[in-house]
Amino acid sequence: MKLSDLPEHWDLIVIGGGITGAAVLLEAARRGVRTLLLEGRDFAWGTSSRSSKLVHGGLRYLRQGRLALTRTAVRARETLLARVPGLVDPLPFFVPLYRGRPPGRTALRIGLNIYDLIAGRRTHRYLSRAAFIDTFPGLGTDALLGAYRFEDAQTDDARLVLRLIQAAGTFGGLALNYSRVETVARHHTGRVATLKVRDREVGIEREFRAGAVINATGVLAGQFGPLPRAKWHLRPLRGSHLVIPARILPLPAAVSFAHPEDHRGVFALPWEKAVLVGTTDLDHRQDLDSEPRANRAEIAYLLAAINHLAPGGAIGVDDILSIQTGVRPVVGRGDRPPSDESRQHVVWADNGLVTVTGGKLTTFQRLARDALAAAAPWLPPASRRRSVWTALAPGHIDAEQAPGLDAPARRRLAGRYGAAALDMVENAAPADLSPVASTATLWAELAHGARREQVRHLTDLMLRRVRLGLLLPEGGRDALPDIRRLCQPLLGWDDARWQTEEAAYLAYWRRYCRPG
Numbered sequence: 001m002k003l004s005d006l007p008e009h010w011d012l013i014v015i016g017g018g019i020t021g022a023a024v025l026l027e028a029a030r031r032g033v034r035t036l037l038l039e040g041r042d043f044a045w046g047t048s049s050r051s052s053k054l055v056h057g058g059l060r061y062l063r064q065g066r067l068a069l070t071r072t073a074v075r076a077r078e079t080l081l082a083r084v085p086g087l088v089d090p091l092p093f094f095v096p097l098y099r100g101r102p103p104g105r106t107a108l109r110i111g112l113n114i115y116d117l118i119a120g121r122r123t124h125r126y127l128s129r130a131a132f133i134d135t136f137p138g139l140g141t142d143a144l145l146g147a148y149r150f151e152d153a154q155t156d157d158a159r160l161v162l163r164l165i166q167a168a169g170t171f172g173g174l175a176l177n178y179s180r181v182e183t184v185a186r187h188h189t190g191r192v193a194t195l196k197v198r199d200r201e202v203g204i205e206r207e208f209r210a211g212a213v214i215n216a217t218g219v220l221a222g223q224f225g226p227l228p229r230a231k232w233h234l235r236p237l238r239g240s241h242l243v244i245p246a247r248i249l250p251l252p253a254a255v256s257f258a259h260p261e262d263h264r265g266v267f268a269l270p271w272e273k274a275v276l277v278g279t280t281d282l283d284h285r286q287d288l289d290s291e292p293r294a295n296r297a298e299i300a301y302l303l304a305a306i307n308h309l310a311p312g313g314a315i316g317v318d319d320i321l322s323i324q325t326g327v328r329p330v331v332g333r334g335d336r337p338p339s340d341e342s343r344q345h346v347v348w349a350d351n352g353l354v355t356v357t358g359g360k361l362t363t364f365q366r367l368a369r370d371a372l373a374a375a376a377p378w379l380p381p382a383s384r385r386r387s388v389w390t391a392l393a394p395g396h397i398d399a400e401q402a403p404g405l406d407a408p409a410r411r412r413l414a415g416r417y418g419a420a421a422l423d424m425v426e427n428a429a430p431a432d433l434s435p436v437a438s439t440a441t442l443w444a445e446l447a448h449g450a451r452r453e454q455v456r457h458l459t460d461l462m463l464r465r466v467r468l469g470l471l472l473p474e475g476g477r478d479a480l481p482d483i484r485r486l487c488q489p490l491l492g493w494d495d496a497r498w499q500t501e502e503a504a505y506l507a508y509w510r511r512y513c514r515p516g
């Protein structure tokens with residue numbers, strides 16, 4: 001599908017293809033609203049591929065007294081765990097308690113009781129020192145008293161965005177990447193009229209008309225008009241993660257602990273057969289419309305955290321597989337420490353242009369509903385209300401249909417790709433149903449991405465359709481010849497194009513994802 005092929009008139013145009021835009025697209029399309037989503041770069045290019053990948057209530061928001069946010073998020077977590085297994089999966093968390101250091105046992109117990117009460121199920125329990133050491137033999141034991149265990153959930157954030165877009169497609173919702181909205185023009189009445197959209201790379205420009213426009217551009221939410229209230233400040237806060245190999249720090253579950261320098265909560269968690277360590281929280285003063293980058297101090301801070309947790313390991317820069325940095329779209333007061341700013345979303349409407357920003361990956365449905373409620377005066381009434389969960393339901397792959405795949409791999413494909421999972425398996429050569437190196441990613445997923453998922457550049461494929469660029473040493477450079485053999489024909493690229501893409505991808509990786 002190309003920008004030039006699309007109709008000019010729409011009920012609703014959504015600007016931004018992160019989790020918020022994708023959720024609005026899905027919610028609007030299921031109501032029968034003719035909706036087009038336009039993403040200026042790639043789907044999930046922004047913060048939505050750079051989060052901590054947690055679908056969580058945010059225990060720390062409880063400590064800050066933000067009960068409403070925690071309640072919305074915990075309920076969203078419970079719904080997603082029940083409805084999209086394989087895409088959102090349970091993640092046990094452990095919080096070790098050390099003598100003389102936060103968090104205190106009583107405060108944590110109270111918080112966990114409230115957390116479980118909201119979820120309507122008890123997930124937490126106390127473990128003795130010996131039981132914690134048994135579960136995590138490589139971690140430090142100095143002043144260790146015991147630990148609490150509770151349950152949250154995790155996902156692959158970029159795949160979650162792509163899944164929502166795919167599901168919206170089943171209701172007729174359309175999404176196009178590399179289509180940047182340059183301007184939103186208004187009638188003399190002030191009402192939103194036309195959008196000028198450009199695909200800079202191929203030099204196409206189009207105008208579209210829509211009854212309503214929802215601006216879901218995350219940290220760039222202010223680009224089509226200022227925030228309406230003087231006390232609201234869009235405060236971009238940068239957060240970085242390290243990805244380290246599981247062989248260096250094998251973790252059966254997530255561990256949350258206080259950083260030794262400033263006592264902020266940090267974590268190390270298993271993700272895609274590697275370990276994700278995060279995160280920092282700093283005012284982001286780089287250009288908002290370009291790739292965010294971690295600085296040396298952030299990398300040192302995260303290494304200090306992990307070496308404090310696992311003091312015997314002496315984990316250094318050379319052990320890091322990749323770095324991932326995102327910018328939180330926080331609407332706050334601007335006068336608090338970054339981690340104390342509210343993660344609540346805000347929505348405002350201005351004559352047909354609704355802006356939604358802030359919030360969490362976890363609460364995407366709530367953001368979408370609130371944005372659509374604000375856009376209702378300019379939208380046609382819902383002509384139908386089909387179930388989001390039917391469209392998002394996991395696919396089904398029998399053991400006989402994919403004899404080479406074990407149950408976790410079948411669950412993964414079914415959850416991430418829905419009905420397309422079976423198609424992927426049936427179209428794959430038996431060898432492509434094996435994982436790439438030591439990751440959980442199957443070769444068939446690369447082929448599926450290349451064939452079906454609007455891949456324009458190799459970075460789209462390596463960093464967002466699959467996450468090999470974060471999970472393999474040197475961004476997966478050694479695997480590129482095999483990836484080329486499989487994907488180049490499916491992408492329809494000639495040799496010169498592949499070489500250009502490969503050089504651009506590796507240069508990108510060295511600049512933004514390489515440690516040190």
Ligand SMILES: Cc1cc2nc3c(=O)[nH]c(=O)nc-3n(C[C@H](O)[C@H](O)[C@H](O)COP(=O)(O)OP(=O)(O)OC[C@H]3O[C@@H](n4cnc5c(N)ncnc54)[C@H](O)[C@@H]3O)c2cc1C
Pocket residue numbers: 015016017018019020021038039040041042043044045046047048049050051052053054055056179180181182216217218219220237238239240279325326327328329357358359360361362363
């Ligand atoms: C370090 C970090 C960790 C986090 N961890 C978690 C977590 O574990 N769990 C959780 O629930 N939340 C987490 N969050 C928060 C969550 O990631 C964000 O709230 C969420 O991803 C924001 O999504 P969005 O769609 O609003 O913005 P984005 O994902 O940034 O999407 C906005 C999109 O708009 C596009 N765009 C901008 N301008 C235009 C234009 N003119 N035309 C077309 N497109 C345009 C951009 O290219 C971008 O893709 C984390 C955030 C960070 C930074």
